[in-house]
Amino acid sequence: MNVEPNGTIGILGGGQLGRMLATAAAELGLRTHILCPDDRAPAYDAASEHTVAGYLDEPALAAFAKSVDAVTYEFENVPVEAVEFLTNLGVAVRPGAKALETAQDRLIEKQFANSIGAKTAAFHPVDDLASLKEGLEKVGRPAILKTRRLGYDGKGQTRITAEDSNLSGAYEKAIEFAWAEVGAAPSILEGFVPFTREISIIGARGADGDVKMYDPPENVHRNGILKTSTVPAKVTAATIDKARKVTCDMLEALDYVGVIGVEFFVLDNGDVIVNEYAPRVHNSGHWTQDGCAVSQFEQHIRAVAGWPLGDPARHSNAIMENLIGDEVNEWRALAAEPQAGVHLYGKREARPGRKMGHVNRISVKS
Ligand code: AMP
Numbered sequence: 511m512n513v514e515p516n517g518t519i520g521i522l523g524g525g526q527l528g529r530m531l532a533t534a535a536a537e538l539g540l541r542t543h544i545l546c547p548d549d550r551a552p553a554y555d556a557a558s559e560h561t562v563a564g565y566l567d568e569p570a571l572a573a574f575a576k577s578v579d580a581v582t583y584e585f586e587n588v589p590v591e592a593v594e595f596l597t598n599l600g601v602a603v604r605p606g607a608k609a610l611e612t613a614q615d616r617l618i619e620k621q622f623a624n625s626i627g628a629k630t631a632a633f634h635p636v637d638d639l640a641s642l643k644e645g646l647e648k649v650g651r652p653a654i655l656k657t658r659r660l661g662y663d664g665k666g667q668t669r670i671t672a673e674d675s676n677l678s679g680a681y682e683k684a685i686e687f688a689w690a691e692v693g694a695a696p697s698i699l700e701g702f703v704p705f706t707r708e709i710s711i712i713g714a715r716g717a718d719g720d721v722k723m724y725d726p727p728e729n730v731h732r733n734g735i736l737k738t739s740t741v742p743a744k745v746t747a748a749t750i751d752k753a754r755k756v757t758c759d760m761l762e763a764l765d766y767v768g769v770i771g772v773e774f775f776v777l778d779n780g781d782v783i784v785n786e787y788a789p790r791v792h793n794s795g796h797w798t799q800d801g802c803a804v805s806q807f808e809q810h811i812r813a814v815a816g817w818p819l820g821d822p823a824r825h826s827n828a829i830m831e832n833l834i835g836d837e838v839n840e841w842r843a844l845a846a847e848p849q850a851g852v853h854l855y856g857k858r859e860a861r862p863g864r865k866m867g868h869v870n871r872i873s874v875k876s
Contacts, residue, residue, distance in 0.1 A: 529557075545570065634648050649700065708730070715766045825875060
């Protein structure tokens with residue numbers, strides 16, 4: 511299914527990623543229709559049309575399906591059933607249900623990565639205190655306990671440190687505490703990866719199978735939330751090749767159409783370990799708005815619409831900095847900075863930890 515100019519891309523989800531996708535679509539002469547449960551959502555300002563409805567509201571989904579030529583989603587917790595419902599109505603949903611379903615469960619995601627030969631942290635499924643203890647014996651300490659589903663920005667996870675020893679029951683207490691921290695929900699225990707850097711690959715696969723990838727940014731997190739993404743990353747060409755190969759294998763195995771964001775840990779010896787992937791445009795790819803002729807948002811819309819993919823070449827160095835909570839209040843000073851692209855999401859309230867916008871600082875390419 512190819513979508514011609516003036517055609518309509520449906521987007522499930524109305525956050526900032528939807529807003530930037532809608533803006534990119536408009537640049538290509540395409541219309542967008544957002545479906546989202548929120549009364550007010552950042553994407554509505556930028557879209558041609560929106561429907562306020564739950565993702566499982568079948569009459570609303572059916573009407574939405576009639577109004578669009580292809581559908582995508584902008585966050586990974588859209589119910590798979592919504593994608594399947596639209597697909598069964600004959601709508602092209604890109605990426606498809608498999609990419610979404612696999613990304614929604616950290617256990618299935620890791621098993622998938624291993625199945626295509628990619629390395630992950632050691633892991634163990636956890637369903638109760640006994641399996642948590644088993645897992646600690648397998649993956650060692652320190653370890654990270656994460657809920658299988660619905661975690662984001664460091665939420666739904668807790669660390670178990672090496673110091674929690676057997677002395678005076680501290681080990682038992684630490685285990686019980688960790689299990690309570692994740693809400694006693696089905697989880698996965700991961701061994702701690704002693705990484706030197708974190709990078710991500712923002713890749714795209716077109717409807718014709720063409721694959722393109724941007725230069726990987728180096729990502730720094732603060733309080734579990736991405737703070738900066740910097741290109742070029744200080745990693746070797748061999749490391750980049752390894753991460754690109756894994757991404758390419760994932761795209762093929764998932765028969766993927768659209769942009770994917772794959773997060774990697776880089777080890778001392780240059781090897782890469784998959785942390786997770788997002789079946790959508792990714793925060794660490796926001797620098798492409800000011801650092802490349804074709805941004806990740808345009809690239810995703812091109813793929814979903816069945817257009818040729820654009821050139822991902824970088825024309826500058828870039829540092830993307832997220833504006834979190836009150837940091838957005840500095841917008842006037844940021845707007846006055848030379849060589850800086852300011853992108854604000856139109857959110858009305860700057861709550862702590864909330865992504866409010868970002869700034870891309872550009873400099874001469876090295
Ligand atoms: P996640 O929610 O899985 O993306 O984790 C958020 C951040 O926690 C990552 O970007 C890493 O900085 C850190 N982290 C997560 N898992 C591990 C791990 N297995 N070993 C070391 N650091 C980790």
